[in-house]
Amino acid sequence: MAITAPRALAPTRVDADRRPAPPGRRGRSKVGLVVRIVLAVATAVVMAFPLWIMLTTAFSGQQTFDAEVSVIPQQFSLANFTRVLDAWPVGVWFGNSVVITLITTALTVAVSVLAGYAFAKLVFPAKNVLFLVMLATMMIPTQAILVPQFRIVNGLGLIGTFWAVIVPGAAATFGIFLARQFMLAIPNELMEAAKLDGAGSLRIFWSIVLPLCKPLLAVLTLLALMYQWNDFLWPLIALKDPALYTLPIGLQFLQGQYQTDYGALMAMTLISVAPLVVLFLAFQRFFVQGLATTGIR
Amino acid sequence: MTAVSALPTTAPPVGGGNRRRRPRWDRSAIAFLAPALLLSIGFLIVPMVAAFVYSTARIAPLSGKITWLGLENYATMLSDPVFYRSLLNTALFMLITVPLSMAVGLALAVLMNSVLPGRKVVRTIIYLPLVISGVAVGLIGTFLFNETIGVFNGLATSLGLPNASWQSSGIPAFASLVLITLWIRVGFTMIIYLAGLQAVPQELYEAASVEGATTWQRFRFITFPLLGPSTFFLLIMNVIYSFQVFDTVFVLTNGGPGVATEVLGTYAYKTAFGPARDQGYGAAIGVVIFFLTLIFTIVQWRTNRNRDETA
Numbered sequence: 001m002a003i004t005a006p007r008a009l010a011p012t013r014v015d016a017d018r019r020p021a022p023p024g025r026r027g028r029s030k031v032g033l034v035v036r037i038v039l040a041v042a043t044a045v046v047m048a049f050p051l052w053i054m055l056t057t058a059f060s061g062q063q064t065f066d067a068e069v070s071v072i073p074q075q076f077s078l079a080n081f082t083r084v085l086d087a088w089p090v091g092v093w094f095g096n097s098v099v100i101t102l103i104t105t106a107l108t109v110a111v112s113v114l115a116g117y118a119f120a121k122l123v124f125p126a127k128n129v130l131f132l133v134m135l136a137t138m139m140i141p142t143q144a145i146l147v148p149q150f151r152i153v154n155g156l157g158l159i160g161t162f163w164a165v166i167v168p169g170a171a172a173t174f175g176i177f178l179a180r181q182f183m184l185a186i187p188n189e190l191m192e193a194a195k196l197d198g199a200g201s202l203r204i205f206w207s208i209v210l211p212l213c214k215p216l217l218a219v220l221t222l223l224a225l226m227y228q229w230n231d232f233l234w235p236l237i238a239l240k241d242p243a244l245y246t247l248p249i250g251l252q253f254l255q256g257q258y259q260t261d262y263g264a265l266m267a268m269t270l271i272s273v274a275p276l277v278v279l280f281l282a283f284q285r286f287f288v289q290g291l292a293t294t295g296i297r
Numbered sequence: 298m299t300a301v302s303a304l305p306t307t308a309p310p311v312g313g314g315n316r317r318r319r320p321r322w323d324r325s326a327i328a329f330l331a332p333a334l335l336l337s338i339g340f341l342i343v344p345m346v347a348a349f350v351y352s353t354a355r356i357a358p359l360s361g362k363i364t365w366l367g368l369e370n371y372a373t374m375l376s377d378p379v380f381y382r383s384l385l386n387t388a389l390f391m392l393i394t395v396p397l398s399m400a401v402g403l404a405l406a407v408l409m410n411s412v413l414p415g416r417k418v419v420r421t422i423i424y425l426p427l428v429i430s431g432v433a434v435g436l437i438g439t440f441l442f443n444e445t446i447g448v449f450n451g452l453a454t455s456l457g458l459p460n461a462s463w464q465s466s467g468i469p470a471f472a473s474l475v476l477i478t479l480w481i482r483v484g485f486t487m488i489i490y491l492a493g494l495q496a497v498p499q500e501l502y503e504a505a506s507v508e509g510a511t512t513w514q515r516f517r518f519i520t521f522p523l524l525g526p527s528t529f530f531l532l533i534m535n536v537i538y539s540f541q542v543f544d545t546v547f548v549l550t551n552g553g554p555g556v557a558t559e560v561l562g563t564y565a566y567k568t569a570f571g572p573a574r575d576q577g578y579g580a581a582i583g584v585v586i587f588f589l590t591l592i593f594t595i596v597q598w599r600t601n602r603n604r605d606e607t608a
Contacts, residue, residue: 036413043405044419050437050480051425053448057440069451115333124326134333137341139594141541143565144583147356147576148347149340171336201325230430232544237570248432252548255436262440269433280428284421291427292488 054273057266065262080267084254090271092243093250097229097272100162100169100246105224107170112220113213116179117205121191131180137173142233150237164238165246169228174294175220181293182216183209219290222283229276247272345587352581358574370581380582382556383564389471390560391539394478399531401479402486403524407516409487410494424488426481431544434481438549442473467557470550474558477545482538486531493527494520533597540589561586 052071061077084090118124119131149168150159158164186209194204232248239245245253251272258264280287352371355364374380409420426434441448442463450460461469497520505515543562546552552559552567561582569579 033412036408036411039408040413040416040419043408044422047426047480047483048422050434050441051429053441054437065446069448069455071452111332111336114329118326118329122323122326122329124322124330130330130334133342134337137337137345139537139590140341140345141583141586141590143541143543143562144587144590145341145344145348146566146583147351147569147580148344150570151347151361152339152344167336168340171340173333173337173341176333201323201329205329226428230428230432232430232432232547233566248430248544251430251432251436255439255548260443260446262443262446265436266440269436273429273433276428276430277425280425281421284424287428288424288488291485292492 054266054269057262058270059267060263062263063261065260080263081271084264084268084271088250088254088257089243090250090268093245093247094271096162096244097246097248100165100235101225101228103162104166104169104228105221107166108172108175108224108228109217109220111170112175112179113210113217114205115176116183117209119176119180120183121186121188121209122201134173134176138177146233146237149234153238159238160241160244162244165231165235168234168238169231172224172227175224178220178223178290178294179213179216182213186212215286218283218286219293222279222286223290223294225279226276226287348580348583348587351577352584354577354580356576358576366577370578373578374581374585379556379559379564383559383561383582384585386471386558387540387542387560387562390474390478390542391536393475394482394539395532395535397475398479398482398486398535399528402483402531403490405483406487406490406494407520410491420487424484427484429481431481432548434477435545435548438473438477438545441477442549464550465554467554470554470558474546474550477549478542481545482535486535489527489531490524493524497523529600530597533593536593537590540586540593561589 056071056073058080059076059078060073061075061079063080063083115134119127119134153159153164153168156167158167190208191204194208199207230248231246232252235246235249236252239249242250242253251268254265254268351363353365353367353369355366355370356362357364405423409416409423413419444450444460444462444464447463449463453460461472463469463473501519501523502515505519510518541562542560543566546558546560546563547566550558552563565579565582565586567573568582569576
């Protein structure tokens with residue numbers, strides 16, 4: 001995960017549909033429109049092509065391939081799916097991915113909003129230093145800490161369990177900055193009023209701040225889901241038992257098993273990407289806002 | 298503080314008992330911060346410090362027994378051709394993918410910011426590869442670029458074009474990595490540039506149109522300068538991404554053929570957790586990746602701070 005100093009959360013309404021195009025001279029703008037449509041269609045075709053190939057190959061029922069590639073689907077068959085599902089515990093891997101992703105996401109979101117609240121609204125010593133330290137941890141590359149991380153997790157006796165992935169996964173600090181940015185915008189007056197009524201920090205956090213943070217929670221949850229669902233390098237090291245594999249690890253394992261049986265491989269790829277694609281299509285606005293703010297991918 | 302002073306009941310009584318209000322700190326902050334601090338100390342900060350320590354050691358593959366070597370791992374690095382090749386490949390990967398993905402992403406952002414029927418659909422299609430795992434992307438890539446049964450060579454044949462040796466020669470294999478990286482990265486570039494474009498005030502374009510500026514002039518003298526902060530942010534993010542690239546390379550080429558597409562990320566992993574299982578040397582390569590990332594992060598922080606100060 002590569003992160004640098006976070007940008008402001010507010011001015012990133014990328015999807016807000018405005019009509020900004022400056023009016024050109026009338027005669028040319030019609031030609032311009034046609035050119036733009038052609039370019040847009042070409043872009044869409046190129047960008048969708050790999051996914052289209054995945055989709056049609058997965059449903060082709062084909063096991064062996066020759067140099068004759070058909071871009072237009074010849075038949076519809078679920079044979080590739082049943083072949084993979086019968087031979088390998090794909091259901092177990094899917095379940096593992098769901099369990100690990102949901103627990104890690106819940107932990108990440110909880111840890112992030114708690115710390116974000118402290119950094120945004122509470123007074124305590126060494127606040128700026130601590131914040132800088134947290135900011136600095138975001139740039140630590142996974143590859144740089146693989147060896148010690150493995151020894152620590154192994155020493156804690158977590159290797160061989162889901163916790164080997166979940167606990168280090170919850171240490172993703174990008175959410176703290178997102179949470180802090182968002183909470184800075186909540187007016188202090190709301191909290192001061194509650195304080196006068198005798199509410200403690202926890203109560204203020206729970207009944208005043210958190211209910212105002214629904215957009216933040218949506219962005220945080222979706223980013224954490226995406227990050228954990230797709231995470232590969234650390235689970236590759238931490239999950240050695242095939243019964244514990246997540247989908248990306250299972251996918252990489254099947255690459256070795258099936259070699260050039262791309263019917264089976266694309267079926268498995270489709271199973272692994274489908275949940276996130278559906279989530280993305282449903283909540284595109286929040287995804288885009290989160291990506292634009294944190295720059296994680 | 299300002300809110301409190303508005304309320305007469307909490308104003309200090311005039312004349313008497315002038316208790317100076319020092320900012321008292323919230324003890325509850327400890328509880329709010331504890332989970333985040335424990336996790337980042339335990340799984341980020343301690344491991345990073347330990348990585349420096351382990352990079353000066355030989356760790357026996359099975360027993361885990363540690364022999365201290367001083368800087369020997371770094372000396373090995375200096376005479377290790379595979380390390381040099383990985384470093385070179387990482388630099389090449391950066392030099393090729395960063396400008397390309399930024400240019401294409403900017404062009405797409407300008408296109409998607411203009412009047413266009415169905416642009417929401419096109420935009421969604423451009424974003425989609427962003428949410429797909431690196432493993433899935435790499436695996437789709439292996440089918441597209443397979444030399445004998447792959448999609449691209451199949452299409453080339455049916456169009457009467459020569460086939461490329463995507464898997465068996467170095468340069469085409471590297472090109473396949475670049476192409477698949479562009480596929481997943483242009484969406485990210487476009488998101489950032491679109492946000493930047495929508496912050497450009499429309500009045501500027503209108504004024505320029507009145508003065509008779511051409512489309513190119515409007516882009517060159519209004520749009521592009523105002524996108525400066527976005528460009529810089531993207532430059533740094535994309536450079537850091539290219540230093541740390543792993544998933545797609547690991548699955549698509551696994552560094553091959555030979556070491557033609559080996560990058561620092563895959564080499565660090567293979568050294569520490571591959572058959573050699575030389576974890577001390579692997580940690581040393583990890584430290585190199587850390588420093589490369591550090592340099593560019595510092596550049597970004599400094600620039601960010603300067604911009605905040607002048608703003």
